[in-house]
Amino acid sequence: MSFEFATATRIIFGRGTVRQLPLIALSHGVRALIVTGRDTSRSDPVLQALRSAGVTVTTFSIQSEPTLDEIRRGTKIARDIDAQMVIGIGGGSAVDAGKAIAALARQPHDVLRYMEVVGQGQSLETIPLPYIAVPTTAGTGAEVTRNAVISSPGFGVKASLRHATMLPAVALIDAELAIDCPPAITAASGMDALTQCLEAYVSCRAQPMTDALCLAGIQHAVRSLEKAVTDGNNLDAREDMALAAMFSGMALSNSGLGAVHGFAAPIGGSFQAPHGAVCAILLAPVWAANLAAVIDPGTRQRFLTVARLLTSDPLATAESAILWLRDLTARLGIPGLSKFGVEESHLQQLSMQASQASSMKGNPVLLSLETLASILRQAL
Numbered sequence: 001m002s003f004e005f006a007t008a009t010r011i012i013f014g015r016g017t018v019r020q021l022p023l024i025a026l027s028h029g030v031r032a033l034i035v036t037g038r039d040t041s042r043s044d045p046v047l048q049a050l051r052s053a054g055v056t057v058t059t060f061s062i063q064s065e066p067t068l069d070e071i072r073r074g075t076k077i078a079r080d081i082d083a084q085m086v087i088g089i090g091g092g093s094a095v096d097a098g099k100a101i102a103a104l105a106r107q108p109h110d111v112l113r114y115m116e117v118v119g120q121g122q123s124l125e126t127i128p129l130p131y132i133a134v135p136t137t138a139g140t141g142a143e144v145t146r147n148a149v150i151s152s153p154g155f156g157v158k159a160s161l162r163h164a165t166m167l168p169a170v171a172l173i174d175a176e177l178a179i180d181c182p183p184a185i186t187a188a189s190g191m192d193a194l195t196q197c198l199e200a201y202v203s204c205r206a207q208p209m210t211d212a213l214c215l216a217g218i219q220h221a222v223r224s225l226e227k228a229v230t231d232g233n234n235l236d237a238r239e240d241m242a243l244a245a246m247f248s249g250m251a252l253s254n255s256g257l258g259a260v261h262g263f264a265a266p267i268g269g270s271f272q273a274p275h276g277a278v279c280a281i282l283l284a285p286v287w288a289a290n291l292a293a294v295i296d297p298g299t300r301q302r303f304l305t306v307a308r309l310l311t312s313d314p315l316a317t318a319e320s321a322i323l324w325l326r327d328l329t330a331r332l333g334i335p336g337l338s339k340f341g342v343e344e345s346h347l348q349q350l351s352m353q354a355s356q357a358s359s360m361k362g363n364p365v366l367l368s369l370e371t372l373a374s375i376l377r378q379a380l
Contacts, residue, residue, distance in 0.1 A: 003207035006164060007250045008133070008144045008171040013242070015235065018046060018134065018174040021087075022053030028130040028169070029084025033077060034059045035098035037090035042136060042180070046089060058083070065158070065268065065275065066097035067151045071104065071111055078105040078129065085130040085169075091189065092140030092149075092275070095133045100148035102131035103166050111150070116358055117159035117265075118152045124163040133168040136177040138228075138241035139189025139276050141196060141249015143171035149275075157269035157353060167253075173246055175238040178228075187229045187332040188276030190241050194221040195279040196248035199258035202290065202302050203362035210255040217247035218309050229332060256362025259286045259354070263376070266353035273340035280334040284325040285378040291318055293365040302364075338380045347373045 012020060025032055032055050036043045040061050050057050058081050060074045078086060078101055086105070088098025104111055106126040112119035133143035142148070147162035178186070194217075200206065201214035224240030231237065260282045267278050291303050300318065307321035308314055342350070351372035354360060367375075 001208070003209065005209045005254050006146065006167060007253065008168040010169065011144065011171045011173070011246070013173045013246070015174060015176050015239070017172055018177060019049070021046060021132070021134065021172060022049050022055060024132060024170055024172070025050060025055050025085060025087065026053060030054060031056045031081055031084045032058070033074070033081060033083040033086045033101065035074060035086060035088045035090070035094055035101060036061050037094040038063050043089045046134070060101070062094060062097045065093045065149070065151045066100065067153060068111055071097065071100050071150055074101040075104040075111070078102070083129060085132060087132045087134065089134045089136065091135070091137040091185070092142045095135055095140070095142040096148040096150070098133065099131055099142065099166055099168065100150060100161050103128040103148070103161060103163065105129050111161065114163070115150065115159055115161055117157060118155040119159070124165060127165050130169040132170045132172060134172045134177070135245070137181050137185060137189045138178055138238070138245040139192040141193065141245045141247070141252065143168060143173060144246055144249040145253040147253070151269055153269070155269065156266065158265045160358065171246070173242050175235055175242045178238050178242065179232060179235070181232060183229050183232065184333070186232060187334065188274050188280060189245070190221065190225040190228060191280035191283065191329070191332065191334065192276035193241065193245040193248045194218065194225065195260050195283050196252050196257060197221065197244065198283070198287070198306060199260055199362065200248065200251035200255045201306065202299060202364045203255045203258060204364050205255045205362050207255055210251040213247040213251045215309070217244040217251070218306065220244040220247070222310055222312070226331065257359040258363040259290065259360060259367060259372070259375070262354040262357040262360035262363065263350065265357040265359065266350050267337065267342065271340045271342060273337070277334055278337070280329050280332070281336055281379045282375065284322055284329060285375045287325055288322045289367060289371050289375050290364055291322070293367065293371075299364050336380050337376065342376070342380060344377070344380070347376045350376060
């Protein structure tokens with residue numbers, strides 16, 4: 001047995017822990033670039049606390065999932081202010097954007113030199129700026145991963161900037177920050193966390209440490225995802241989902257993902273479709289296709305284990321998970337892909353792009369282009 005495991009240098013988890021941010025920031029310097037999402041008001045109390053502690057704060061807001069041009073602009077700002085650290089406060093997009101900017105602020109070349117798929121895929125040449133990740137949603141687990149997902153509209157795909165040194169210096173996870181997260185975002189991001197735990201558990205690169213994280217994450221999500229959606233003030237549920245998201249990020253960063261996220265890259269790059277919603281609607285049909293194709297007994301046992309965790313039925317069959325996932329997606333009101341403009345005419349191209357996505361390398365079985373198109377058709 002041989003494996004490697006890496007995650008954020010320091011993880012601080014718990015209610016109210018965001019109050020530690022000023023002291024943590026000061027340990028890295030006094031000039032900070034703060035990367036937020038579109039709604040900057042949610043981070044105002046945190047920014048005021050940083051200023052009161054003596055940190056000079058410059059903010060950079062991204063409007064949606066980060067694009068190459070936004071990352072370039074943020075990187076220029078970080079250099080112009082001679083930032084000593086970058087702090088990302090927000091959902092997965094803001095956290096990823098901050099991670100990318102912290103990395104690129106110290107590199108001598110443009111982002112495309114280092115990007116996977118759409119760029120040259122070269123390694124970073126200099127250690128990134130210290131990066132502090134403060135998630136306000138529970139979904140991507142970006143606070144503990146070594147990559148940043150960036151939308152590339154000109155290429156019609158989302159791709160990653162990835163390097164071992166991009167792991168955050170500090171991941172500060174406070175479930176109280178998610179209290180005002182709307183139900184639809186809570187549902188979509190929560191389904192992303194569940195998907196990541198499921199895909200990492202059945203990945204062909206799964207290993208003992210990621211197995212433990214995935215199994216725990218699945219249980220937290222099953223117990224609390226719907227509770228967090230229906231009652232956003234339920235801190236116990238919010239904390240469960242924060243754990244599920246963090247565990248999913250730690251797992252995927254070390255064992256990879258699968259076909260759901262393989263699809264998410266081209267769909268997210270070509271359509272205005274929220275990442276979590278895309279993952280949610282694709283999860284059941286991908287799970288069904290994988291289960292139908294899996295032959296290896298050990299991998300089939302993993303699908304059976306998942307089914308019994310999801311359904312809480314010790315006698316459930318592996319196929320029981322498919323119906324459970326379909327029902328959950330329906331209860332959460334996740335729309336089909338056609339809602340975002342995906343049509344039958346797009347399926348062949350999306351299937352081809354998905355087959356070449358980096359996430360597809362972790363899928364437990366090789367799926368044909370015909371099967372990939374069938375999965376998309378079911379998700380319309």
